[in-house]
Amino acid sequence: MATSLIALFINAFIASTILPAASEVVLWAIVANDPGLLWPAIAVASVGNTAGAAVNWALGRYLSNFTERKWYPLSARQQDRAARWFQRFGLWSLLFAWVPIVGDPLTVVAGVLRVRFPVFLCLVAVGKTGRYIIIAMLAI
Numbered sequence: 001m002a003t004s005l006i007a008l009f010i011n012a013f014i015a016s017t018i019l020p021a022a023s024e025v026v027l028w029a030i031v032a033n034d035p036g037l038l039w040p041a042i043a044v045a046s047v048g049n050t051a052g053a054a055v056n057w058a059l060g061r062y063l064s065n066f067t068e069r070k071w072y073p074l075s076a077r078q079q080d081r082a083a084r085w086f087q088r089f090g091l092w093s094l095l096f097a098w099v100p101i102v103g104d105p106l107t108v109v110a111g112v113l114r115v116r117f118p119v120f121l122c123l124v125a126v127g128k129t130g131r132y133i134i135i136a137m138l139a140i
Contacts, residue, residue: 001034001037004030004037005030005037005040005041005044007026008023008026008027008030008041008044008045008048009044009045009047009048010048011023011026011048012026012027012044012045012046012047012048012049012052013048013049013051013052014052015049015052016048016049016050016051016052016053016055016056016104016107016128017052017055017056017073017104018056018073018074018104018105018108023045023048023049024131024132024135026045027041027042027045027132027135027136027139028135028136028138028139029139031136031139031140032139032140035140038136038137038140041136042129042132042133042136045132045136046125046128046129046132049098049128049132050121050124050125050128050129053097053104053107053124053128054117054120054121054124056073056104056107056108056111057107057108057110057111057115057117057120058111059073059108059111060107060108060109060110060111060112060113061111061112061114062111064111064112067079073108074105074108078105079105079108079109079112081102081105082102082105082106082108082109083109083112083113085102085106086106086109086110086113091115091119091123092123093106094106094107094110094115094120094123094124094127095123095124095126095127096127097123097124097127097128098127098128098131107120107124
């Protein structure tokens with residue numbers, strides 16, 4: 001039990017960074033295998049995924065002067081796409097930070113645009129937790 005939740009946390013954290021991972025599959029497998037872990041698994045996945053998004057925000061906030069460097073986590077194309085999304089939908093777009101392809105860059109752009117961290121954290125956590133609740137409920 002504890003091992004699977006630790007693995008879920010790590011996977012959810014990684015999935016929320018620019019690195020690829022499939023935290024939804026891990027969550028689904030844990031809940032389908034042991035429905036008693038429904039709420040603990042949702043909580044662990046949500047905290048891990050939100051923590052990864054916080055790292056992205058910090059990268060954008062504190063490393064935005066290095067966007068031309070090869071090691072910067074976003075390509076210019078990814079950053080432009082996320083910035084357009086953010087400009088179009090504003091702060092509320094952070095509720096969709098879980099969306100594939102645009103979600104992770106969106107969290108970096110929020111840091112670049114200096115979105116206040118408490119606001120960022122609340123909106124991202126609500127969106128990511130909502131997604132995990134739906135996925136976990138479908139696994140039962």
